[in-house]
Amino acid sequence: MNYQWYPGHMTKSVRAMQEQLKLIDLVIEIVDARIPFSSRNPDIDKLGNGKFRLVILNKADLADPNVTALWKQHFAEKGIKAVECNAKAPGLAKTMKPIIAEVCREKIERDKKRGILNRPIRAMICGIPNVGKSTYINSFIGKAAAKTGNKPGVTRSNQWIRTGANVELLDTPGILWPRFEDQTVGMHLAFIGSMNDQILIVEELAADLIRFLETDAAGKLEEYYHIEGVSADSEHPEAALLEQIARSRGFLKKGDEPDIEKAAAQTLEDFRAGRFGRISVERP
Ligand SMILES: Nc1nc2c(ncn2[C@@H]2O[C@H](COP(=O)(O)OP(=O)(O)O)[C@@H](O)[C@H]2O)c(=O)[nH]1
Ligand SMILES: [Mg+2]
Structure with missing residues (x-):
């Protein structure tokens, strides 16, 4: 079978993302822990250049914990902090707070030297469809203010949502496109249900x-x-x-x-x- 991905409004979403990136300190990239390679956007390193970075290995409750540990190590070797997550669990702000503080340590220290205390870190959640962006945002802010479901939400003007972790989140996640360079990638996306089954x-x-x-x-x-x-x-x-x-x-x-x-x-x-x-x- 031919696993095809239809890129859709790709240039439009790149441009929108580049605009939003100007506003933020930290890129929180969500991937599916069962397929961190195929659910990762290939251009994210370029797009997120110069920003603090955090990779969330989400749906870790469905993945083999030993393999997830290998992925964390893999990202660490690339200089990117990665953590496992179950976004369906409530109260993410508490677990994320120390992790984000660690990732953004440089900024916090820079602020401190300038006498600025507790300036919130501005973060953007991004990832390909269905990895759990909306669920993550909801758990992070502690109430169902962002839409969840399998369809990407309607884009509104940028709004910041305060969290209990001295982090402000951009209310709309950045929707990225998956890799579609090879059939195995398409097949793995289809396995976990991130490709429309109706076309398969x-x-x-x-x-x-x-x-x-x-x-x-x-x-x-x-x-x-x-x-x-x-x-x-x-x-x-x-x-x-x-x-x-x-x-x-x-x-x-x-x-x-x-x-x-x-x-x-x-x-x-x-x-x-x-x-x-x-x-x-x-x-x-
Ligand atoms: N088991 C499990 N399911 C999750 C997790 N995070 C999200 N989901 C489910 O994955 C589906 C897609 O989530 P959603 O937040 O809408 O993804 P989005 O398209 O990236 O915004 C929903 O059915 C969620 O309930 C997780 O950590 N574990
Ligand atoms: Mg969503």
């Missing part, structure tokens, strides 16, 4: 996911669905597994035929919800 062939996407799971998370499907699994020399192992999943879930059509499409959709849903366990798709 669900059975083929599920087959790609099953192929990944059987290699990198062997046994998880068999355990979760209570299925027998297939032998290594099976000719179409993904199709055979989908059939077993359909039967085990009772997804049957007329004449006792397994409903493969339904099994495929269910497999994707269960993976995205973390029901097979905490699985990272990408390692540094």
Whole structure:
């Protein structure tokens, strides 16, 4: 299958972001902890040049903690602080406060020398769609003032939201575009549901996911669905597994035929919800 990303209003969003960047001290870049490479905007280093930087490995509750630790190390080696996060947990301001103070230490010390105390740090949240920007902002400010959902919100004029962490957040997150240079990137975005499923062939996407799971998370499907699994020399192992999943879930059509499409959709849903366990798709 061909995994395509439609860049949409890319130049418009670059320009908007460059304007907003003039106003801020800190770029808080949110990525998905299961796919930090593919969910990272390739131009962010250029765009965020000269700003303090923080990478949030979000949805860490769904990722393998050992792999997330490797990613933190990977970013540290590039000189970027990265922290794991579950944006659905309330009260992010408290956990973020010391981290942001550490990342922006230079500015805080510079201010202090000039006799300026507690000037808030101005920060912008950015990231590709669906990584949890709105959820993060909501938890950070402690009330549901930013829209959450899978669609990017309507852009209003820039407003600052005060947080309990001596940080002012730009109310609208910067929506970035993902990498779309290669098929693996597209496939990984599709695995976690960050690509519109309507433009994908669900059975083929599920087959790609099953192929990944059987290699990198062997046994998880068999355990979760209570299925027998297939032998290594099976000719179409993904199709055979989908059939077993359909039967085990009772997804049957007329004449006792397994409903493969339904099994495929269910497999994707269960993976995205973390029901097979905490699985990272990408390692540094
Ligand atoms: N499990 C989990 N789900 C999250 C987390 N952060 C956000 N989500 C979910 O991911 C989806 C997209 O979040 P949203 O904030 O709308 O993403 P945005 O497009 O970047 O603003 C929503 O269904 C959120 O509930 C997290 O840390 N863990
Ligand atoms: Mg949003």
